[in-house]
Amino acid sequence: MAIVGMSHKTAPVEMRECFSLHDDEVPRFLERTQSRGVSEVVYVATCNRVEIYFATADIPKGMQIILEELENISSLKHCEFDSMTYRKYSRDAVLHMLTVASSLDSMVVGENEIIGQMKKAYGRAVQKQTTGVVLNRLFHQAFKTAKRVRTETGISKNPLSIAYIATELAKKIFENLGERRALLIGAGEMGELILKYLTKYNIGGVTIANRSIHNAERIAADINRSARIVPLDDVADAAMDVDIIISSASSPSYIVTEAIAKELQKRRDHQPLFLIDIAVPRNIDPRIADFHDIFLYNIDDLKMIADDNLKNRLNEVEIAEKLIESDAEEFYRWYEGLEVVPAIQRIRETFDGIRKKELKKYRHRKLKHLSDEDFKYIEDLTAQIMTKTLHNPIMHLKQYQSEKKGHSRGAAADSVREKTKLIVELFEK
Numbered sequence: 001m002a003i004v005g006m007s008h009k010t011a012p013v014e015m016r017e018c019f020s021l022h023d024d025e026v027p028r029f030l031e032r033t034q035s036r037g038v039s040e041v042v043y044v045a046t047c048n049r050v051e052i053y054f055a056t057a058d059i060p061k062g063m064q065i066i067l068e069e070l071e072n073i074s075s076l077k078h079c080e081f082d083s084m085t086y087r088k089y090s091r092d093a094v095l096h097m098l099t100v101a102s103s104l105d106s107m108v109v110g111e112n113e114i115i116g117q118m119k120k121a122y123g124r125a126v127q128k129q130t131t132g133v134v135l136n137r138l139f140h141q142a143f144k145t146a147k148r149v150r151t152e153t154g155i156s157k158n159p160l161s162i163a164y165i166a167t168e169l170a171k172k173i174f175e176n177l178g179e180r181r182a183l184l185i186g187a188g189e190m191g192e193l194i195l196k197y198l199t200k201y202n203i204g205g206v207t208i209a210n211r212s213i214h215n216a217e218r219i220a221a222d223i224n225r226s227a228r229i230v231p232l233d234d235v236a237d238a239a240m241d242v243d244i245i246i247s248s249a250s251s252p253s254y255i256v257t258e259a260i261a262k263e264l265q266k267r268r269d270h271q272p273l274f275l276i277d278i279a280v281p282r283n284i285d286p287r288i289a290d291f292h293d294i295f296l297y298n299i300d301d302l303k304m305i306a307d308d309n310l311k312n313r314l315n316e317v318e319i320a321e322k323l324i325e326s327d328a329e330e331f332y333r334w335y336e337g338l339e340v341v342p343a344i345q346r347i348r349e350t351f352d353g354i355r356k357k358e359l360k361k362y363r364h365r366k367l368k369h370l371s372d373e374d375f376k377y378i379e380d381l382t383a384q385i386m387t388k389t390l391h392n393p394i395m396h397l398k399q400y401q402s403e404k405k406g407h408s409r410g411a412a413a414d415s416v417r418e419k420t421k422l423i424v425e426l427f428e429k
Helices: 013-019 026-035 059-074 078-084 090-101 113-127 133-152 162-173 189-200 213-223 232-241 258-267 286-290 299-311 314-363 372-403 409-428
Strands: 002-007 040-045 049-055 086-089 181-185 205-210 228-231 244-247 273-277 294-298
Touching: 002 013, 002 059, 002 090, 013 049, 013 059, 013 078, 026 040, 026 059, 026 113, 040 113, 040 133, 049 059, 049 090, 049 133, 059 078, 086 090, 090 113, 090 133, 090 314, 113 133, 113 189, 133 314, 162 189, 162 244, 162 273, 162 299, 181 189, 181 232, 189 205, 189 213, 205 213, 205 232, 213 228, 228 232, 232 258, 258 286, 258 294, 286 294, 294 299, 299 314, 314 372
Parallel strands: 181 205, 181 244, 205 228, 244 273, 273 294
Antiparallel strands: 002 049, 002 086, 040 049
């Protein structure tokens, strides 16, 4: 079991977006990775991270396959992104995943969006049958832990989000949003949240540009009936009379291009325009940041506001971390038992099979004269003898596994596996 990924803490948005797959590309990635020998795999991508969770018998080989697939996705060589990725194994992987699901690793600590995004990613993998015993249990544990953190700590009290922080940035730029007009690009979950915040802060006017007019009309009907709706292709015209553009659409290419920005600059007579791009991949050509009178912010520029939020939640973070560590340890004990428990079961079944076979033979020959009650004593006696005989080798196996905790990941796993195999073969061959 392992994780490879990059987040806002390790890589800038221009690198993260290279590994962001569109929804219709994810199934092919999962199938291709599994067909190459990685038995379980889940792909998770948000505006702040891209992570691959996987479980397979040969972890080093699995990691190599994942890295090769990341090269294919990004068209980058491994050496170009290696320093910006992290790799986590076994217990560290469990702890990391539970931390991510509980939003402690998010740019906005305490936000609720991450758990929905992880459930969506997991559901997609389940649908493509690329999960199994390990990842099924791991993801369900992550969902359970995230719920504990939300209900048993105050970390999600008055929860913030990227959408909230983007709107806060707009408020910092313009003290009175009631005198300003905004163009909202995208009417997905993030766009819907942004519209709610803009409406709450009494934005002077808002236009929604979206690929699906129906979705835009739906959120406008629910949140702000005065919002103007335009097709995505009309962004250039819609941007003529606004002060700020907030973009959160899903698009494989830039929606606001350098050419559109030049045209806007000319037609607006150099009136200042502020753009906040929180999409990954980005919706707005980053070269626009060099234009006079156009001010561009991306997802990573929101970090300062997010850090202020974190300062107010540090006490709750400490409580949450203890819950996460406890749940991670419980899961890891189960995970370690995957090697040893089946072996112990096989040994017991082998001995019990021999015991019952011999008892049946003697019952019909040399012990026919015994009553059922007396024969029951013999059955109980042989069961006790078997239990006591197996006690030492089983305890030795459990103790050996326990002693290997804290050793290097590969060496410990290989050592426990070899010891388990040896003990099983002693009794089965």
